[in-house]
Amino acid sequence: MRWGVIRFPGSLDDLDAIYGLRDVMGQDVQPLWHKDEQLHGVECVLLPGGFSYGDHLRCGAVARFSPIMKSVGKFAADGGLVIGICNGFQILTEAHLLPGALTRNRTLSFVCERVHLRVENAKTPFTCTSRPGDILTLPIKHGEGCYVAPESELLQMEERGQIILRYVDAKGDATDAANPNGSMRSIAGVCNDRFNVFGMMPHPEHAVEANLFGADGRKIFESIIAFQSVPEHRGQLRVEA
Protein backbone atom coordinates (compact mmCIF):
# COMPACT_ATOMS: atom_id res chain seq x y z
CA MET A 1 0.00 0.00 0.00
CA ARG A 2 1.20 3.49 -0.85
CA TRP A 3 1.42 6.00 1.99
CA GLY A 4 2.16 9.71 1.97
CA VAL A 5 3.84 11.26 5.01
CA ILE A 6 3.70 15.06 5.04
CA ARG A 7 6.62 17.07 6.32
CA PHE A 8 5.81 20.57 7.54
CA PRO A 9 8.51 22.93 8.81
CA GLY A 10 8.79 21.78 12.42
CA SER A 11 7.48 18.23 11.91
CA LEU A 12 9.42 15.80 14.12
CA ASP A 13 7.87 12.40 13.80
CA ASP A 14 7.77 12.13 10.02
CA LEU A 15 10.97 10.06 10.02
CA ASP A 16 9.66 7.66 12.67
CA ALA A 17 6.46 7.28 10.67
CA ILE A 18 8.45 6.56 7.51
CA TYR A 19 10.73 4.15 9.40
CA GLY A 20 7.79 2.28 10.93
CA LEU A 21 5.81 2.01 7.73
CA ARG A 22 8.64 1.40 5.28
CA ASP A 23 11.41 -0.36 7.21
CA VAL A 24 9.36 -2.28 9.77
CA MET A 25 6.12 -2.91 7.91
CA GLY A 26 7.38 -3.04 4.34
CA GLN A 27 5.07 -0.36 3.00
CA ASP A 28 5.61 1.95 0.04
CA VAL A 29 6.08 5.44 1.52
CA GLN A 30 6.17 8.73 -0.34
CA PRO A 31 7.44 11.67 1.73
CA LEU A 32 5.38 14.76 0.90
CA TRP A 33 6.71 18.30 1.30
CA HIS A 34 4.14 20.77 2.63
CA LYS A 35 4.64 23.13 -0.33
CA ASP A 36 3.95 20.34 -2.79
CA GLU A 37 0.38 20.26 -4.02
CA GLN A 38 0.70 16.76 -5.47
CA LEU A 39 -0.19 13.72 -3.40
CA HIS A 40 1.57 11.39 -5.89
CA GLY A 41 -1.15 8.76 -5.92
CA VAL A 42 -0.92 7.81 -2.24
CA GLU A 43 -3.75 5.80 -0.68
CA CYS A 44 -3.45 7.20 2.83
CA VAL A 45 -2.07 10.57 3.93
CA LEU A 46 -0.34 10.74 7.33
CA LEU A 47 0.17 14.06 9.14
CA PRO A 48 2.93 13.47 11.69
CA GLY A 49 3.61 14.86 15.14
CA GLY A 50 5.94 17.72 15.95
CA PHE A 51 5.71 21.47 16.22
CA SER A 52 4.73 22.68 12.77
CA TYR A 53 5.54 26.37 12.37
CA GLY A 54 6.81 26.38 15.94
CA ASP A 55 3.25 26.04 17.28
CA HIS A 56 2.93 29.80 16.69
CA LEU A 57 -0.50 31.32 17.35
CA ARG A 58 -2.10 27.93 18.06
CA CYS A 59 -0.86 24.40 17.38
CA GLY A 60 -1.62 23.55 13.77
CA ALA A 61 -3.18 26.93 12.99
CA VAL A 62 -0.57 27.95 10.42
CA ALA A 63 0.21 24.53 8.91
CA ARG A 64 -3.41 24.38 7.89
CA PHE A 65 -2.64 26.99 5.22
CA SER A 66 0.28 25.06 3.68
CA PRO A 67 -0.32 24.45 -0.04
CA ILE A 68 -0.58 20.67 0.44
CA MET A 69 -3.53 21.05 2.81
CA LYS A 70 -5.78 22.08 -0.09
CA SER A 71 -4.99 18.77 -1.76
CA VAL A 72 -5.51 16.91 1.52
CA GLY A 73 -8.93 18.57 1.91
CA LYS A 74 -9.92 17.51 -1.59
CA PHE A 75 -8.52 14.00 -1.06
CA ALA A 76 -10.57 13.68 2.15
CA ALA A 77 -13.69 15.06 0.45
CA ASP A 78 -13.30 12.32 -2.17
CA GLY A 79 -13.21 9.69 0.58
CA GLY A 80 -9.42 9.27 0.83
CA LEU A 81 -7.96 8.02 4.13
CA VAL A 82 -6.22 10.63 6.30
CA ILE A 83 -4.62 10.04 9.70
CA GLY A 84 -3.24 12.83 11.90
CA ILE A 85 -1.07 11.99 14.87
CA CYS A 86 -0.49 14.49 17.70
CA ASN A 87 0.37 17.74 15.88
CA GLY A 88 -1.21 16.15 12.82
CA PHE A 89 -4.44 15.77 14.84
CA GLN A 90 -4.21 19.44 15.84
CA ILE A 91 -3.74 20.46 12.20
CA LEU A 92 -6.79 18.43 11.13
CA THR A 93 -9.00 20.11 13.75
CA GLU A 94 -7.73 23.56 12.74
CA ALA A 95 -8.45 22.66 9.10
CA HIS A 96 -12.01 21.69 10.12
CA LEU A 97 -11.47 18.18 8.77
CA LEU A 98 -12.14 16.92 12.29
CA PRO A 99 -14.49 18.34 14.94
CA GLY A 100 -13.36 19.97 18.19
CA ALA A 101 -10.03 21.44 19.22
CA LEU A 102 -6.94 20.56 21.26
CA THR A 103 -5.97 22.91 24.07
CA ARG A 104 -3.38 23.12 26.86
CA ASN A 105 -3.21 20.09 29.11
CA ARG A 106 -5.14 20.76 32.30
CA THR A 107 -1.95 20.37 34.36
CA LEU A 108 -0.18 22.92 32.09
CA SER A 109 2.64 20.37 31.93
CA PHE A 110 4.02 18.58 28.92
CA VAL A 111 3.20 14.88 29.36
CA CYS A 112 5.51 12.13 28.12
CA GLU A 113 4.39 8.66 29.19
CA ARG A 114 2.78 5.43 28.08
CA VAL A 115 -0.99 5.30 28.26
CA HIS A 116 -3.70 2.69 27.86
CA LEU A 117 -6.35 3.31 25.23
CA ARG A 118 -9.66 1.57 24.78
CA VAL A 119 -10.94 0.98 21.25
CA GLU A 120 -14.47 2.36 21.28
CA ASN A 121 -15.38 1.78 17.66
CA ALA A 122 -13.72 -1.03 15.72
CA LYS A 123 -15.75 -0.57 12.55
CA THR A 124 -13.49 2.10 11.09
CA PRO A 125 -10.63 1.90 8.59
CA PHE A 126 -8.28 2.79 11.47
CA THR A 127 -9.37 0.16 14.00
CA CYS A 128 -10.89 -2.67 11.95
CA THR A 129 -8.31 -5.25 13.08
CA SER A 130 -9.22 -4.61 16.73
CA ARG A 131 -12.34 -5.49 18.67
CA PRO A 132 -14.38 -3.00 20.66
CA GLY A 133 -12.97 -2.79 24.16
CA ASP A 134 -9.45 -3.87 23.15
CA ILE A 135 -6.74 -2.04 25.07
CA LEU A 136 -3.79 -0.54 23.21
CA THR A 137 -0.70 0.75 25.01
CA LEU A 138 0.96 3.66 23.25
CA PRO A 139 3.21 6.60 24.12
CA ILE A 140 1.98 10.18 24.36
CA LYS A 141 4.14 13.32 24.34
CA HIS A 142 2.33 16.62 24.12
CA GLY A 143 1.55 19.88 25.85
CA GLU A 144 -1.71 20.62 24.06
CA GLY A 145 -3.72 17.44 23.98
CA CYS A 146 -6.82 18.36 25.94
CA TYR A 147 -9.67 17.58 23.56
CA VAL A 148 -12.62 19.96 23.76
CA ALA A 149 -15.81 20.33 21.73
CA PRO A 150 -19.24 21.78 22.41
CA GLU A 151 -21.40 19.41 24.47
CA SER A 152 -24.03 19.17 21.69
CA GLU A 153 -21.36 18.12 19.22
CA LEU A 154 -19.94 15.54 21.64
CA LEU A 155 -23.39 13.98 22.01
CA GLN A 156 -23.72 13.68 18.24
CA MET A 157 -20.22 12.22 17.98
CA GLU A 158 -21.06 9.62 20.65
CA GLU A 159 -24.23 8.64 18.80
CA ARG A 160 -22.47 8.28 15.46
CA GLY A 161 -19.53 6.39 16.96
CA GLN A 162 -16.97 9.06 16.08
CA ILE A 163 -15.13 8.67 19.38
CA ILE A 164 -12.63 5.99 18.47
CA LEU A 165 -10.12 5.89 21.34
CA ARG A 166 -10.37 6.80 25.05
CA TYR A 167 -7.71 7.08 27.74
CA VAL A 168 -8.31 4.31 30.28
CA ASP A 169 -6.51 2.60 33.16
CA ALA A 170 -4.96 -0.86 32.90
CA LYS A 171 -8.35 -2.42 33.64
CA GLY A 172 -9.99 -0.52 30.80
CA ASP A 173 -11.89 2.05 32.88
CA ALA A 174 -11.97 5.67 31.72
CA THR A 175 -11.17 7.13 35.14
CA ASP A 176 -10.18 10.72 35.75
CA ALA A 177 -6.79 9.56 37.02
CA ALA A 178 -6.16 7.79 33.70
CA ASN A 179 -6.91 10.96 31.73
CA PRO A 180 -3.46 12.48 31.12
CA ASN A 181 -4.50 15.88 29.79
CA GLY A 182 -8.06 16.63 30.88
CA SER A 183 -9.69 15.74 27.56
CA MET A 184 -13.48 15.88 27.64
CA ARG A 185 -14.94 12.38 27.97
CA SER A 186 -11.35 11.03 28.05
CA ILE A 187 -11.15 11.37 24.27
CA ALA A 188 -7.84 10.35 22.70
CA GLY A 189 -8.90 9.84 19.08
CA VAL A 190 -11.83 10.85 16.87
CA CYS A 191 -13.08 10.39 13.32
CA ASN A 192 -15.06 12.70 11.07
CA ASP A 193 -18.68 11.74 10.34
CA ARG A 194 -17.66 9.88 7.18
CA PHE A 195 -15.01 7.84 9.03
CA ASN A 196 -12.23 8.49 6.52
CA VAL A 197 -10.35 11.13 8.55
CA PHE A 198 -8.92 10.16 11.93
CA GLY A 199 -6.91 12.06 14.53
CA MET A 200 -5.25 10.73 17.67
CA MET A 201 -2.91 12.26 20.25
CA PRO A 202 -1.00 9.02 21.11
CA HIS A 203 1.79 7.92 18.79
CA PRO A 204 1.34 4.60 16.97
CA GLU A 205 4.47 5.26 14.90
CA HIS A 206 6.59 5.17 18.07
CA ALA A 207 5.30 1.68 18.93
CA VAL A 208 5.91 -0.63 15.99
CA GLU A 209 8.57 -2.99 17.39
CA ALA A 210 7.93 -5.33 20.32
CA ASN A 211 11.44 -4.88 21.74
CA LEU A 212 11.08 -1.09 21.70
CA PHE A 213 8.21 -0.44 24.11
CA GLY A 214 5.62 -2.55 22.38
CA ALA A 215 4.09 -2.87 18.95
CA ASP A 216 0.48 -1.86 19.54
CA GLY A 217 0.88 1.02 17.11
CA ARG A 218 1.02 -1.49 14.29
CA LYS A 219 -2.64 -2.31 14.94
CA ILE A 220 -3.63 1.13 13.71
CA PHE A 221 -1.53 0.84 10.54
CA GLU A 222 -2.49 -2.80 9.98
CA SER A 223 -6.16 -1.79 10.14
CA ILE A 224 -5.64 0.81 7.44
CA ILE A 225 -3.78 -1.74 5.29
CA ALA A 226 -6.50 -4.37 5.84
CA PHE A 227 -9.21 -1.86 4.99
CA GLN A 228 -7.44 -0.66 1.88
CA SER A 229 -6.70 -4.22 0.69
CA VAL A 230 -10.42 -4.80 0.09
CA PRO A 231 -10.84 -3.78 -3.57
CA GLU A 232 -14.23 -2.15 -3.01
CA HIS A 233 -12.70 0.15 -0.42
CA ARG A 234 -10.06 1.57 -2.71
CA GLY A 235 -10.70 5.22 -3.32
CA GLN A 236 -14.18 4.93 -1.97
CA LEU A 237 -15.38 4.78 1.56
CA ARG A 238 -17.87 2.11 2.48
CA VAL A 239 -17.40 1.48 6.17
CA GLU A 240 -19.92 3.00 8.51
CA ALA A 241 -20.23 2.84 12.24
Added chain:
Amino acid sequence: MRNVRACFASSEGAASVPDARTKVGAMQVKVYITPRQGILDPQGRTVEHALASLGFAGVSDVKIGRYITLNLDAKTTDEARASASKMCEQLLANPNIEDFRFEIEGA
Protein backbone atom coordinates in the same frame (compact mmCIF):
# COMPACT_ATOMS: atom_id res chain seq x y z
CA MET B 1 -18.82 44.18 21.89
CA ARG B 2 -16.83 45.63 19.00
CA ASN B 3 -15.59 49.01 19.99
CA VAL B 4 -14.60 50.89 16.89
CA ARG B 5 -12.85 54.19 17.41
CA ALA B 6 -11.89 56.10 14.30
CA CYS B 7 -9.88 59.15 15.22
CA PHE B 8 -8.06 60.54 12.22
CA ALA B 9 -5.58 62.84 13.91
CA SER B 10 -4.81 65.51 11.34
CA SER B 11 -3.65 68.49 13.35
CA GLU B 12 -0.83 69.07 10.88
CA GLY B 13 -3.07 70.87 8.38
CA ALA B 14 -4.49 69.66 5.11
CA ALA B 15 -1.64 70.89 2.91
CA SER B 16 1.10 68.86 4.60
CA VAL B 17 2.94 66.40 2.33
CA PRO B 18 2.09 62.82 3.31
CA ASP B 19 4.99 61.17 5.09
CA ALA B 20 6.03 57.98 3.31
CA ARG B 21 6.32 56.19 6.64
CA THR B 22 2.70 56.79 7.60
CA LYS B 23 0.60 55.33 4.85
CA VAL B 24 -2.61 57.12 4.04
CA GLY B 25 -5.48 55.00 5.32
CA ALA B 26 -3.35 52.88 7.66
CA MET B 27 -5.30 51.87 10.74
CA GLN B 28 -4.31 49.93 13.76
CA VAL B 29 -6.34 46.87 14.68
CA LYS B 30 -6.19 45.64 18.27
CA VAL B 31 -7.53 42.12 18.67
CA TYR B 32 -8.43 40.60 22.04
CA ILE B 33 -8.82 36.82 22.13
CA THR B 34 -10.10 35.03 25.21
CA PRO B 35 -11.04 31.43 26.02
CA ARG B 36 -14.69 30.85 25.27
CA GLN B 37 -17.06 30.75 28.23
CA GLY B 38 -17.37 27.19 29.46
CA ILE B 39 -14.03 26.06 28.01
CA LEU B 40 -11.53 25.05 30.66
CA ASP B 41 -8.80 27.69 31.05
CA PRO B 42 -6.09 25.96 33.09
CA GLN B 43 -3.78 28.98 32.92
CA GLY B 44 -6.49 31.27 34.27
CA ARG B 45 -7.28 28.82 37.05
CA THR B 46 -3.62 28.51 38.05
CA VAL B 47 -3.19 32.29 38.18
CA GLU B 48 -6.39 32.59 40.19
CA HIS B 49 -5.00 30.19 42.79
CA ALA B 50 -1.68 32.06 42.81
CA LEU B 51 -3.42 35.39 43.39
CA ALA B 52 -5.41 33.87 46.25
CA SER B 53 -2.26 32.50 47.84
CA LEU B 54 -0.67 35.97 47.57
CA GLY B 55 -3.54 37.22 49.69
CA PHE B 56 -5.70 38.88 47.03
CA ALA B 57 -9.18 38.01 48.22
CA GLY B 58 -12.27 38.00 46.05
CA VAL B 59 -10.57 37.22 42.74
CA SER B 60 -12.58 35.00 40.42
CA ASP B 61 -13.00 34.03 36.78
CA VAL B 62 -9.42 34.78 35.68
CA LYS B 63 -9.10 34.33 31.91
CA ILE B 64 -5.84 34.39 30.03
CA GLY B 65 -5.99 35.20 26.36
CA ARG B 66 -3.98 36.76 23.60
CA TYR B 67 -3.57 40.35 22.43
CA ILE B 68 -2.65 41.00 18.79
CA THR B 69 -2.01 44.35 17.12
CA LEU B 70 -1.64 44.90 13.40
CA ASN B 71 -1.63 47.77 10.94
CA LEU B 72 -4.05 47.61 8.08
CA ASP B 73 -4.49 49.71 4.96
CA ALA B 74 -8.17 50.39 4.51
CA LYS B 75 -10.26 53.17 3.01
CA THR B 76 -12.93 53.21 5.69
CA THR B 77 -13.37 51.85 9.19
CA ASP B 78 -16.20 49.67 7.87
CA GLU B 79 -13.82 48.07 5.42
CA ALA B 80 -11.22 47.60 8.16
CA ARG B 81 -13.83 46.14 10.48
CA ALA B 82 -15.00 43.62 7.86
CA SER B 83 -11.44 42.63 7.09
CA ALA B 84 -10.47 42.26 10.77
CA SER B 85 -13.54 40.15 11.43
CA LYS B 86 -12.57 37.73 8.66
CA MET B 87 -8.98 37.57 9.94
CA CYS B 88 -10.24 36.60 13.38
CA GLU B 89 -12.63 33.97 12.11
CA GLN B 90 -10.17 32.38 9.69
CA LEU B 91 -6.89 32.50 11.57
CA LEU B 92 -6.38 34.71 14.61
CA ALA B 93 -8.97 32.97 16.78
CA ASN B 94 -10.37 29.45 16.80
CA PRO B 95 -14.13 30.00 17.09
CA ASN B 96 -14.48 26.49 18.55
CA ILE B 97 -12.71 27.49 21.74
CA GLU B 98 -12.11 31.24 21.69
CA ASP B 99 -14.07 34.49 21.67
CA PHE B 100 -12.66 37.60 20.06
CA ARG B 101 -13.32 41.29 19.87
CA PHE B 102 -11.32 44.09 18.30
CA GLU B 103 -10.85 47.82 18.21
CA ILE B 104 -9.82 49.89 15.20
CA GLU B 105 -7.92 53.11 15.53
CA GLY B 106 -6.87 55.52 12.80
CA ALA B 107 -3.09 55.69 12.51
